[in-house]
Amino acid sequence: MSTRLQRLTADRLALAGGAILLTLGLAAIAAPLLEQALDVSGIDADLLGRFEPPGGAHLLGQDEAGRDVLARLLRGGRISLAIGLLGAIGCTVIGTLVGTLAAYAKGPVDAVLMRITDFVMSLPSLPLLIILAALDLTKLGFSPDTLRSPMAGFWRIVAIVVVLGWTGIARLSRAATLAVLERDYVTAAQAQGATQLRILTIHVLPNAIAPVIVAATLAMGRIVLAEAALSFLGVGIQPPATSWGSMLNNAQDLLVTDPMLAVWPGALILATVIAINLLGDGLRAALDPRAGTGA
Amino acid sequence: MRFILTRIGAAILILAIKSFVIFALIGLMPGDPVDLLMTANPDATPEDVAKLRSIYGVDQPFTARYVAWLASALHGDLGFSRIQHRPVLEVVGPALVNTLMLTGTAFLISTAIALSLGTIAALRQGRWIERVINLLAYCGISLPGFWLGLLLIYVFAVKLGLLPAGGMPRAGENHPAWAYLLLPLATLVTVEIGGLTRYTRTAVLEVIGQDHVRTAHAKGLSPWRVTIRHILRNAMIPVVTVIALDFGHLLSGVTLIETMFGWRGMGRLIYESIMGNDYNLALVCLLATTAMILLGSLLADIAYSWLDPRISLDRKR
Numbered sequence: 001m002s003t004r005l006q007r008l009t010a011d012r013l014a015l016a017g018g019a020i021l022l023t024l025g026l027a028a029i030a031a032p033l034l035e036q037a038l039d040v041s042g043i044d045a046d047l048l049g050r051f052e053p054p055g056g057a058h059l060l061g062q063d064e065a066g067r068d069v070l071a072r073l074l075r076g077g078r079i080s081l082a083i084g085l086l087g088a089i090g091c092t093v094i095g096t097l098v099g100t101l102a103a104y105a106k107g108p109v110d111a112v113l114m115r116i117t118d119f120v121m122s123l124p125s126l127p128l129l130i131i132l133a134a135l136d137l138t139k140l141g142f143s144p145d146t147l148r149s150p151m152a153g154f155w156r157i158v159a160i161v162v163v164l165g166w167t168g169i170a171r172l173s174r175a176a177t178l179a180v181l182e183r184d185y186v187t188a189a190q191a192q193g194a195t196q197l198r199i200l201t202i203h204v205l206p207n208a209i210a211p212v213i214v215a216a217t218l219a220m221g222r223i224v225l226a227e228a229a230l231s232f233l234g235v236g237i238q239p240p241a242t243s244w245g246s247m248l249n250n251a252q253d254l255l256v257t258d259p260m261l262a263v264w265p266g267a268l269i270l271a272t273v274i275a276i277n278l279l280g281d282g283l284r285a286a287l288d289p290r291a292g293t294g295a
Numbered sequence: 296m297r298f299i300l301t302r303i304g305a306a307i308l309i310l311a312i313k314s315f316v317i318f319a320l321i322g323l324m325p326g327d328p329v330d331l332l333m334t335a336n337p338d339a340t341p342e343d344v345a346k347l348r349s350i351y352g353v354d355q356p357f358t359a360r361y362v363a364w365l366a367s368a369l370h371g372d373l374g375f376s377r378i379q380h381r382p383v384l385e386v387v388g389p390a391l392v393n394t395l396m397l398t399g400t401a402f403l404i405s406t407a408i409a410l411s412l413g414t415i416a417a418l419r420q421g422r423w424i425e426r427v428i429n430l431l432a433y434c435g436i437s438l439p440g441f442w443l444g445l446l447l448i449y450v451f452a453v454k455l456g457l458l459p460a461g462g463m464p465r466a467g468e469n470h471p472a473w474a475y476l477l478l479p480l481a482t483l484v485t486v487e488i489g490g491l492t493r494y495t496r497t498a499v500l501e502v503i504g505q506d507h508v509r510t511a512h513a514k515g516l517s518p519w520r521v522t523i524r525h526i527l528r529n530a531m532i533p534v535v536t537v538i539a540l541d542f543g544h545l546l547s548g549v550t551l552i553e554t555m556f557g558w559r560g561m562g563r564l565i566y567e568s569i570m571g572n573d574y575n576l577a578l579v580c581l582l583a584t585t586a587m588i589l590l591g592s593l594l595a596d597i598a599y600s601w602l603d604p605r606i607s608l609d610r611k612r
Contacts, residue, residue, distance in 0.1 A: 124547040124584045127565045134569050136325035225439055229551050232441050259449045266442030273437035
């Protein structure tokens with residue numbers, strides 16, 4: 001592991017990606033503190049300060065309701081990054097479970113699981129994301145009160161991106177597990193009479209996890225983009241909550257008045273996704289030096 | 296031939312399953328056709344509602360509704376669009392043409408650019424041009440397409456006033472018809488080339504190191520000929536699959552681009568029909584998009600076996 005860590009820390013681009021991501025994440029977490037320190041607010045309207053240009057305490061100016069743009073960007077970042085992180089974790093858990101199970105079970109279970117994976121993969125993702133975001137969950141037995149709670153919208157988006165996003169990781173994890181199961185040390189463990197559970201946890205998972213970690217990192221980038229797209233279309237995060245995507249939705253109508261409102265959220269999305277991709281590529285190179293850099 | 300027929304059969308089966316899943320999802324959308332009629336007519340009594348429900352068949356169990364829909368769909372009756380007040384087929388036809396015009400052009404341009412850039416990057420490994428191409432491809436895969444679209448609208452429509460901000464070509468406008476295509480096209484192409492460029496570069500790099508390429512160079516073939524006949528032909532085999540996946544990606548991503556640019560294609564129609572609770576229309580649009588994606592991967596399979604004779608056409612996967 002230490003050589004892998006050395007390879008990763010020697011990769012300046014990957015380090016830069018990690019640093020950008022960490023900075024954005026910490027800034028987003030610290031948003032309320034920064035608001036206090038600068039005495040600005042990303043939530044409360046200040047109708048006398050509408051479209052105020054950058055200056056003074058408002059480092060990036062104020063938006064159409066007089067909210068501080070920088071503070072609002074950080075507030076939006078909390079939601080965008082949290083959805084990216086939680087979505088990636090969800091996709092990884094489900095994908096790894098499905099992939100490992102398929103590789104282990106072989107035969108009909110494998111075939112069924114992989115056909116389901118292919119099926120979900122071949123659906124048009126964005127239209128389906130929109131439908132899932134528009135579903136009336138009371139028809140599935142959720143109570144209207146649960147759905148109206150402030151966090152429901154957030155968890156709903158996380159659930160949607162996981163439902164459609166686990167497939168790539170399932171395939172990768174299945175392939176990696178199959179490859180590891182062929183190796184001599186697994187045969188040796190079996191010959192020594194190790195239990196299936198021990199083989200799975202000690203031998204298979206640690207050795208099959210490298211491509212999954214890489215894919216999970218890259219999945220976070222895709223999920224940040226998907227959330228932004230949904231919120232941009234107005235079916236994702238709903239006001240009063242805000243994300244970078246919903247800020248762009250807002251800015252679309254104000255493009256003539258204040259184009260910078262459209263520039264900042266998108267630039268942060270771009271920075272986040274580039275940082276994630278750099279980190280993912282670095283991890284790929286560090287964990288599996290033989291693998292190519294293909295998509 | 297048998298291989299192709301089997302694949303077509305499988306594709307039709309998958310499409311049937313998809314129609315069932317999509318039908319189920321649409322059934323979970325808010326309200327039903329009768330609710331929507333009721334909102335327009337506050338005087339209706341509960342008896343009227345019950346009667347309408349049985350006329351529309353919404354009181355039937357889910358599977359019965361699906362079978363009824365499928366039966367009439369197979370007879371060519373796809374129902375009526377609620378928001379457009381026209382038969383669904385009449386609405387979908389022109390939208391399909393518009394989408395194919397936009398995505399087809401974007402697909403051809405982005406594939407051509409990506410294949411060239413990827414090949415150049417691989418052949419010039421370690422030079423500055425490879426770094427530039429890699430950097431561009433990196434930005435391409437990380438760029439939110441709708442953000443790029445917003446910036447393009449601001450620069451070219453709001454600031455410079457050169458191009459229309461969106462909408463469809465109309466008679467009596469000061470912009471020529473092709474001008475309406477430019478911004479959505481540029482957005483789609485930029486977003487699409489990144490991934491394929493990276494993939495092509497990797498595929499070409501893999502082939503360059505192989506013995507038969509060295510042999511081809513050693514026997515004195517021109518570099519051009521080696522590139523086309525020996526490198527590209529072999530590198531294209533994995534790339535073709537990715538190109539087909541890209542086509543599906545394009546058809547899905549175009550929803551966003553069409554919606555923001557007001558391009559009257561399938562993507563915008565999907566969005567509008569879902570937002571407007573137009574179930575018949577949403578169902579058909581989604582199925583049409585899914586069918587096109589399936590067609591793309593079917594063509595990729597056929598191209599795959601044509602490019603690589605080692606994959607026998609008649610052997611099972």
